Amino acid sequence: MKLFFLFIFFTVVVSAQTDWQKWGKANYSYALKINNEQRDFSFDSKNTARFVLKSALNSYWFFISDVDGDNCSFSPTCSNFFLQAVRKTNIVQGTLMFFDRFTRDMDIYNKFDHYPEVEDGHFYDPIYLYTLNQKEIKYLPPSVVVKTE
Amino acid sequence: MKIPIAFFLSLIVFSTANLFAQNEFAKEFIFATKLYNEENYYDAVTECKRLVFFDSDSQYVFKAYILMGKSYKMGGKFSDAILNFTNAELNAKTSGEVFESKIEIIRANILRRTTDRALQLLDDLDKNGNFSSRTDEINYWRGWTYIFAERWKEAASSFSKIDSCEQLQQLCMQVEKDKYSVTFANLISHFIPGAGQIYTGNYVSGFLSLGWNILAGYVTINSFAADRIFDGLVELNFFWLRFYNGNIQNAQKFALYENQKISNKALNYLQFQYNGTKP
Amino acid sequence: MKKIFLFFIFFYASGFSQAIHQNEVDLFSPANIKKFADYLYCSGDYLRAALEYEKYFSADPNDTVKFKIATAYSKIGKYSKASALFDSFHENSKFFPFARMEFFETLFEEKNYPELRDSISNAGLSNGFIFKEQAKKIYYFSYLYSNESLPSKSDFLSNFSGPDLNQIKYFYDWKNNPPYKSPLLAALFSAVIPGSGKLYAGEIADGVTALLATASLGYLSYTDFKAGHYFRGWLFGGLAAGFYAGNIYGSAAAAQIYNVKIQFDFENSLKVFINSKNCFVPEINFCK
DSSP states (O other): OHHHHHHHHHHHHHHHHHTTSOOOOOOOOSSOOOOOOOOOOOOOOSSHHHHHHHHHHHHHIIIIITTSOOOOOEESOHHHHHHHHHHHSOHHHHHHHHHHHHHHHHOOSOOTTTOOEETTSOEEOOGGGSSSOGGGOOOOOTTOEEOOO | OHHHHHHHHHHHHHHHHHHHHHHHHHHHHHHHHHHHHTTOHHHHHHHHHHHHHHOTTOSSHHHHHHHHHHHHHHTTOHHHHHHHHHHHHHTOOSHHHHHHHHHHHHHHHHHHTOHHHHHHHHHHHHHOGGGGGGHHHHHHHHHHHHHHTTOHHHHHHHHHTSTTOHHHHHHHHHHHHHOOOHHHHHHHHHHSTTHHHHHTTOHHHHHHHHHHHHHHHHHHHHHHHTTOHHHHHHHIIIIIHHHHHHHHHHHHHHHHHHHHHHHHHHHHHHHHTOOSOOO | OHHHHHHHHHHHHHHHHHHHGGGGTOTTSHHHHHHHHHHHHHTTOHHHHHHHHHHHHHHSOOHHHHHHHHHHHHHTTOHHHHHHHHHTOOTTSTTHHHHHHHHHHHHHHTTOHHHHHHHIIIIITSTTOTTHHHHHHHHHHHHHHSSSOOOOHHHHHTTOOGGGHHHHHHHHHHHHSOOOOOHHHHHHHHHHSTTHHHHHTTOHHHHHHHHHHHHHHHHHHHHHHHTTOHHHHHHHHHHHHHHHHHHHHHHHHHHHHHHHHHHHHHHHHHHHHHHHHTOSOOOOOTTO
């Protein structure tokens, strides 16, 4: 009888925490979650340099990266990192960030103690950590699992 | 004559008093149900909790827990739903109510995708002699559990035991037939680079993969043949093996992806177009 | 006939008295709302409890209920609502000292340290305040979190004593002079020896990788130029230069990340320490 009441008490307390915010109808889907990142093959027409860069990346993705498998342990991948870095800063700084990222990618030592992980098992390494703007850096400990959109 | 009349009159009075008390709980339950029907699930849970708290005779406790569980289920909070359905089961007074609460627990487990637990509960229901007349319902939910566990063949087999579920049986059999074999895709990619990807319908990727492997192989063998061992090793490791492994990875990835698409097509049909009872 | 009539009246009256007890069954009577709210509060369903107490409060405004509403909001993280309620307690209320301390706690959780210190100075440090010692500690602890300049060491440490003094001294010294790494120095180190800036910033494996990458590509470039393979020489040379420059940049970035990391670790250990000392207020247990 004691166990019964303990069970009821425990279930009441545990379920109470869900209700610390008002919630409504959830739009859940029966469908399976598909982890297949679709490439953005669009062209960046902001200026000529960006157009050339995006075209080169599109070609690299189509002819090489999508065919040689998943070789980057990071998320975003090195090529995506380069693209985001150039868009955020400029071509010179973006290139420096890319070379630094490539060095870290080549590092075969234990990454689990350094980087948080994304749900799909890659290591989370976003560009805002490397723009030399300390205020933008949001530190995440290695044990954290990051949810991406 | 006078005493029976007095007794009869007093009975009316006491019944009215009691009826008034029961009417309050009934009104409260109707109010909670109204909130549920208006999709105001949080407040529906509040009113059910109120009912459970005050209903010391437990007249409405079972119904209140069932309604709470359904509200949590509609809010996507399946673990909380299961807790409340379990409470309903503990407060069930008839075997019908026990069965109803167990089925609700199973349905919430299906949606939560804890299908092993759902299957275990269904097996327990099967073994329970009290529910031998409800085998069709048990097999129906077993079929749904197998669907959510991606075991379409077993789902078809479960539905085949129910006369009125031919449509579901056909659907499951079709999905099983349409799916690609991940093992086969993986295996043929080991022998012919790109074959696994072509098998799953990704022709461009497959032929590109084949082309790169041929080129890499030619360059590597050429280097070894020309006694440029170091060059050959570098080309083997960073060129040929890279594209060869990539071909195997892609074969597996595409097979899984295509299978997920096939499953999702069926699951979307079941969620939005199928008219029968759903989890 | 008279006897039947009296008999009937007697039973009807007792029946009605049962009906009067319908107040116990009137689920939305103020008394029942309060009973239900107390049950929700004690089972941790704080948002529902707060909403029910608010319904009851309009019928019977009293400080106990107001305190419970405020505590419930505080527990679910709605600090702005909680602090407004805690701040509204009158000095004469028996809950005033507790409400003051809870008010300070909500300001602390909202990271509103300047207002926290102002409030403590105005009310918390007055002689009549029974939690004056706790308030003083929170006042000085808030300096360790905020970016304002610290008070003098003697002034700060004079408020603490006992076995925790050494730990608090450590926190003060850390805050006063945090062991940050200089990004400029890291970049300079890497400019001289590739990878050394990363070692300085604590990234040993990255530093070694950078050194090996730059060195091996540089060597390949040198041997190719020597052998007359100019295209390969320029290719490897360019890559070596890229990794070299990237490493200088990356060393500066690594030093910045290191600084943010140690700040994060410091704030975490401070939070753990403050929570373990239970500086805020002895919680009133309404659920005995």
